[in-house]
Amino acid sequence: MILREKGLFQNFDWWLIAAVGFLVLLGIILINNTTAGVEGLFDTANLLQDFTFRQIIYALVGFGLLFGLSRIDYRVFAGLSWLFYVMLLAMLGAVAIIGRLTLGAQRWIPLGPFQLQPSEIGKLLIVLVLAKFLADHSKQMDKWRTLGIAVAILALPVVMTYLQPDLGTSLVFVFAWGVMVLAAGLSWKQLLISGVLLLVLLPFVWLTMQDYQRARLTAFLNPVSDPLGAGYNVTQARIAIGSGEVFGRGIGAGTQSQLQFLRIRHTDFIFSVVGEELGFFGGIFFFALYSFVLLRMLRAAQVSRSIFGRLTAVGFAAALFFQAFVNLGMNVGIMPVTGIPLPFVSSGGSSLITYLMMIGIIQSILAHEKLLGLRTKPQQV
Numbered sequence: 497m498i499l500r501e502k503g504l505f506q507n508f509d510w511w512l513i514a515a516v517g518f519l520v521l522l523g524i525i526l527i528n529n530t531t532a533g534v535e536g537l538f539d540t541a542n543l544l545q546d547f548t549f550r551q552i553i554y555a556l557v558g559f560g561l562l563f564g565l566s567r568i569d570y571r572v573f574a575g576l577s578w579l580f581y582v583m584l585l586a587m588l589g590a591v592a593i594i595g596r597l598t599l600g601a602q603r604w605i606p607l608g609p610f611q612l613q614p615s616e617i618g619k620l621l622i623v624l625v626l627a628k629f630l631a632d633h634s635k636q637m638d639k640w641r642t643l644g645i646a647v648a649i650l651a652l653p654v655v656m657t658y659l660q661p662d663l664g665t666s667l668v669f670v671f672a673w674g675v676m677v678l679a680a681g682l683s684w685k686q687l688l689i690s691g692v693l694l695l696v697l698l699p700f701v702w703l704t705m706q707d708y709q710r711a712r713l714t715a716f717l718n719p720v721s722d723p724l725g726a727g728y729n730v731t732q733a734r735i736a737i738g739s740g741e742v743f744g745r746g747i748g749a750g751t752q753s754q755l756q757f758l759r760i761r762h763t764d765f766i767f768s769v770v771g772e773e774l775g776f777f778g779g780i781f782f783f784a785l786y787s788f789v790l791l792r793m794l795r796a797a798q799v800s801r802s803i804f805g806r807l808t809a810v811g812f813a814a815a816l817f818f819q820a821f822v823n824l825g826m827n828v829g830i831m832p833v834t835g836i837p838l839p840f841v842s843s844g845g846s847s848l849i850t851y852l853m854m855i856g857i858i859q860s861i862l863a864h865e866k867l868l869g870l871r872t873k874p875q876q877v
Contacts, residue, residue: 507863508566512792515785516840516855520555520848522782523841526769527551529748530761531843547762547843550610554845558852565856569864573857574804577628580621581649587614588656595660600708601835603660615657615665616846620854622653622669623676623811630680631803637681643690646677661706664834668819675814676807679797716832729765732758733827737771737779744775762843764835767827786820786839796861805861812854 531547573580587605591614595602604611629649636642650673658666678687702710715727736752739745750772752758761769771779790813797809816839823838825831837844839851 508859509792509795509862512789512855512858515789515792516852517559519782519785519789519840520558520852523766523838523843523848524548524551524555525747526766526773526841527762527843529773530753530766530769550845551843551848554848555852557845558849561849562852562856562859565853566859566863568860570805570808570857570860571802571864573624573808574628574631577625581625584614584618584621584625584653585656587612588618588653590614591660592656600706601660601662603662610845613844613846615660615662616844616850618653618657619665619668619672619815620812620850620857622650623672623808623815623854625649626673626676627804627807627811630676630807634680634803637677638683638686640686643677643682643686646673658704661709662835663705663709664819664822664836667822667834668815668836671818672811672814676811679807679810680803712833716826716829729759729833730826730829733765733768734829736765736768737828740772740775740778742776744771744773744778747773749773763837764823764833764842765827766838766842767824771827783824786816790817793855793858796858799865800861801865805865809858809861812858816851816854 528548590605591602594605596604596606596611598604603615604613626646626649629646630637633642633645650669654666654669657669715730718727732752736750736758739752740750745751748754750769752772753761753769758765758768758772767779767782770782774781793809793813793816797806797813800806800809819836819839822831822834823836823842826833837847840848842848
């Protein structure tokens with residue numbers, strides 16, 4: 497079912513759209529200020545290589561998909577869940593065959609001047625797949641067989657993503673899964689046993705990590721142990737945030753970012769630019785914006801009379817929370833560097849478009865629940 501425009505806009509959560517739009521706009525401004533000297537701002541000879549121009553294109557595509565998805569009844573996606581799962585595995589498999597190798601990681605499929613990162617889209621797809629399965633088995637969550645199948649659904653995408661290697665995105669998958677099975681009714685006994693089994697696997701994960709991943713964890717515990725290597729970005733990020741003090745140095749006036757002491761400042765460490773140029777209050781404002789977006793997303797879970805809709809909204813919110821928390825945490829030094837971008841803000845199309853698509857499905861949940869006037873008991877889909 498597709499909503500007519502009038503009904504759609506009447507039931508839109510415009511506060512959510514405004515908060516997300518503001519984050520995207522701030523991201524474009526920060527990317528512009530930190531990359532103008534890298535590729536040349538709006539270089540007409542090679543416009544598609546300009547970070548700012550590409551981010552604007554990604555934002556336009558993402559918002560177009562957001563509004564398009566919001567018109568579609570979200571329950572349609574339940575019937576397509578296994579198709580989504582096959583698509584996800586196929587894309588992750590394609591990365592291993594034709595993916596582009598960059599900085600020791602093979603995560604991207606080249607599409608002309610752009611690059612597709614399937615693991616980013618996988619965050620959306622795996623949530624939809626798990627939401628459908630858990631909704632269908634909501635009354636059997638106390639059975640170990642149900643939990644085992646849910647683990648199996650998650651395991652293959654996680655392993656394929658981890659081997660790229662992409663530890664950060666793998667952890668996003670795992671965290672979203674954990675929150676969703678809890679929301680579906682997993683018992684605390686099952687949760688405790690699952691947690692113990694996960695701890696048993698940690699030594700194996702450590703042994704299979706790449707050398708640079710282990711170095712990042714070591715640098716997190718003691719950044720000064722390798723100040724010019726693995727600890728360099730962490731140290732420079734702290735200097736940048738600390739130098740911003742209370743009110744910041746002003747947009748475009750940060751020395752760490754503008755003089756390029758802070759590497760990958762337009763992607764993983766863009767929040768350090770926020771801290772340096774906008775100061776403590778600017779950082780608090782970012783925290784508040786993300787908290788507001790998460791609350792509006794969880795509102796969709798509360799409103800939904802469908803178990804599938806509720807679990808979908810919870811899964812999307814969990815993915816956003818974990819990714820934002822880890823990124824912000826590694827910028828301020830309370831989390832290890834994992835290489836995942838700040839949602840809506842960091843440079844990159846796959847992440848931005850994926851999270852805007854999530855917001856579109858959240859809007860679909862809100863709009864269709866209101867328009868259709870579902871007043872019955874929770875449904876399976």
